[in-house]
Amino acid sequence: MTSAPQNVSGEGRMPRKALLYAALSIITIVWVLPTLGLLVNSFRNPQEIRTSGWWTVIGGILDPNTWTLENYQTVLEGGFGNAWINTVVVAVPSVVIPLTIAAFAAYAFAWMNFPGRNILFLIVVGLMVVPLQMALIPILRIYTTLDLNGTFPAVWLAHTGFGLPLATYLLRNYMGSLPGEVMESARVDGASHWNIFTRIVLPLSVPVLASFAIFQFLWVWNDYLVALVFLGPDPRVAVLNVELAQLAGRGEGALNLLPAAAFVTMLLPLAVFFGLQRYFVRGLTAGSVKG
Amino acid sequence: MSASAPLSSPDYDPASEGLDPTSPTRQRFVKIVTVLTIPVILIIFIAAVQVSKDEDIPKLLQVVVALLLGVLGVWALYWAMDRSTNLLSQSRARRLRPWIFAGPAIVALTFYLVYPAVNTAWISLFNNTGESFVGLDNYVTILTESQYQTGIRNSILWVLVVPALSVAVGLIYAVMADRLNRRAETASKSLIFLPMAISFVGASVVWGFMYAFRPAAFGEQIGLFNGIVVALGFEPVNWLNIEPWNNAMLMFILVWLQTGFAMVILSSAIKGVPAELQEASRIDGATEWQTFRNITVPIISSTIVVVWTTVAITTWKVFDIVWVMTGGRNGTQVVAQQMVQEFFTFFRDGIGAALAVVLFIAVIPILVVNIRRFQAQEEMR
Numbered sequence: 001m002t003s004a005p006q007n008v009s010g011e012g013r014m015p016r017k018a019l020l021y022a023a024l025s026i027i028t029i030v031w032v033l034p035t036l037g038l039l040v041n042s043f044r045n046p047q048e049i050r051t052s053g054w055w056t057v058i059g060g061i062l063d064p065n066t067w068t069l070e071n072y073q074t075v076l077e078g079g080f081g082n083a084w085i086n087t088v089v090v091a092v093p094s095v096v097i098p099l100t101i102a103a104f105a106a107y108a109f110a111w112m113n114f115p116g117r118n119i120l121f122l123i124v125v126g127l128m129v130v131p132l133q134m135a136l137i138p139i140l141r142i143y144t145t146l147d148l149n150g151t152f153p154a155v156w157l158a159h160t161g162f163g164l165p166l167a168t169y170l171l172r173n174y175m176g177s178l179p180g181e182v183m184e185s186a187r188v189d190g191a192s193h194w195n196i197f198t199r200i201v202l203p204l205s206v207p208v209l210a211s212f213a214i215f216q217f218l219w220v221w222n223d224y225l226v227a228l229v230f231l232g233p234d235p236r237v238a239v240l241n242v243e244l245a246q247l248a249g250r251g252e253g254a255l256n257l258l259p260a261a262a263f264v265t266m267l268l269p270l271a272v273f274f275g276l277q278r279y280f281v282r283g284l285t286a287g288s289v290k291g
Numbered sequence: 292m293s294a295s296a297p298l299s300s301p302d303y304d305p306a307s308e309g310l311d312p313t314s315p316t317r318q319r320f321v322k323i324v325t326v327l328t329i330p331v332i333l334i335i336f337i338a339a340v341q342v343s344k345d346e347d348i349p350k351l352l353q354v355v356v357a358l359l360l361g362v363l364g365v366w367a368l369y370w371a372m373d374r375s376t377n378l379l380s381q382s383r384a385r386r387l388r389p390w391i392f393a394g395p396a397i398v399a400l401t402f403y404l405v406y407p408a409v410n411t412a413w414i415s416l417f418n419n420t421g422e423s424f425v426g427l428d429n430y431v432t433i434l435t436e437s438q439y440q441t442g443i444r445n446s447i448l449w450v451l452v453v454p455a456l457s458v459a460v461g462l463i464y465a466v467m468a469d470r471l472n473r474r475a476e477t478a479s480k481s482l483i484f485l486p487m488a489i490s491f492v493g494a495s496v497v498w499g500f501m502y503a504f505r506p507a508a509f510g511e512q513i514g515l516f517n518g519i520v521v522a523l524g525f526e527p528v529n530w531l532n533i534e535p536w537n538n539a540m541l542m543f544i545l546v547w548l549q550t551g552f553a554m555v556i557l558s559s560a561i562k563g564v565p566a567e568l569q570e571a572s573r574i575d576g577a578t579e580w581q582t583f584r585n586i587t588v589p590i591i592s593s594t595i596v597v598v599w600t601t602v603a604i605t606t607w608k609v610f611d612i613v614w615v616m617t618g619g620r621n622g623t624q625v626v627a628q629q630m631v632q633e634f635f636t637f638f639r640d641g642i643g644a645a646l647a648v649v650l651f652i653a654v655i656p657i658l659v660v661n662i663r664r665f666q667a668q669e670e671m672r
Contacts, residue, residue, distance in 0.1 A: 093361025161403020
């Protein structure tokens, strides 16, 4: 619902409108062009990627010889297919585990009675301040002792720990705002906490669960630091971003593979993002504006 | 946020659920099986870690086991713990159950955040091999040696520039897109928002092709900026090499990534500004700019502060962009990237830990400002 700017006089509206479109277009172009250029580059012949800019395709845009899937083929066979699977294996439990643990805790903080409940919740919220970097050295030392480095469960648990404060905070706020009468009557009917949680609270919390799941998924999929530290560059476990960073570090020799590799890395988050944008935005606004 | 305590009703406890109270033998059997579930799940977990290390086991099997375990294992663990609690006397079960629900979160947070944070602070007081106590020497090193001073200076510059630009561009864009029809608004906002889905490493690759540089005699330029520069008849520029402007080049990558976030949040705040207020201001003869400056901005100021601080904290901890683009060379180092470098590349644990503590301490004032603001807002309601 947009209302056109109503000037008292009404004059000067045309150039203002034109100015508006011009400014919007310029910003939009600056924001889209880098990604667009990379996309164009990823379909060009390897030799041409190395020797000319992506914008030179305009001359031969209709020539089928300009375009090729060769880079994607090379990239997928050269480790990125495997890294893609690794990233799925990292991402799915790294979303589900913190979501589950946070949901149980949020229910306890919202609807169960126990000593120290409020202070514990405050501490959990306060832990949102602690940067990831504070945790790297000690956890790596513990993982080394337990021989957990380079295993998937090690990363799942790390992402769980780092994602929990925000998840618990968001879920508890949401669950706390659910109508108490519903739970009250369920208790009177003899429902256990387990049943109230799984049959009433969880179904009612689907919007916030979805928001956090998308948020955490994008975070984990796009993470580089945690995967680099706890999984490392071993191809058996390396995730997409670790492979991509390594490829970028190879310089000129791998130049033709970089655009395709970057798009293989970005494909799923972009799809999730566009498919579920509404939930994602809702989660962001809930996290930032209200809290 | 509803800060008030939720309902505190006496917990109801159906301890006998799922058991047959008439058969004591069967009851005992169920008890034993239920209690055994927990260690069994833990053993399976450890076995799975071993499986994922074993190179002889096919990848697909590993993947399936890992996913099943990661997803179902946690639920099974809670289920088993809850069922085991049912076996206790009613009053004990009532006291224990909240800890069954909240306990795993508290344990995970203690292990992954509380203990490491304290431990990192402790490590920062020792030398780089961790053998001798050196007090605050590592911090003195950070504050006096020029490479770390440059890192701190750059990080501060990042925090000054990136949130300001992201919020400014995001706000301008949100206000302007608000004037479009609904379809055009959604489409144009999606395009600005798109980089939010791109990883920092991916963004570095994207911008690598913008900043790419070839010396004049070494063939055509493949970077867009140098393509333009050369087409205009100038010498190509090695953007990531010219100090101190190379820092600005890196900063812009993060602005590009964060503006969408700022824009979306600010846009929803702007939509919440009552239309009558803006209308009244315009009827009083205020220009668009005056209406924006005096009506819209004050109303959404708390959202601006929240967005600003959120972007500032992300910026302060930026690591990937610098690590991938320049590796911190040519005067582009920042604290978070130096921390990883000290720890992983140079094995200087003491300095690395001290840099992590610096990262942590610097975030606190930003958060205090945010919390104060939030409290003031709550009181006004």
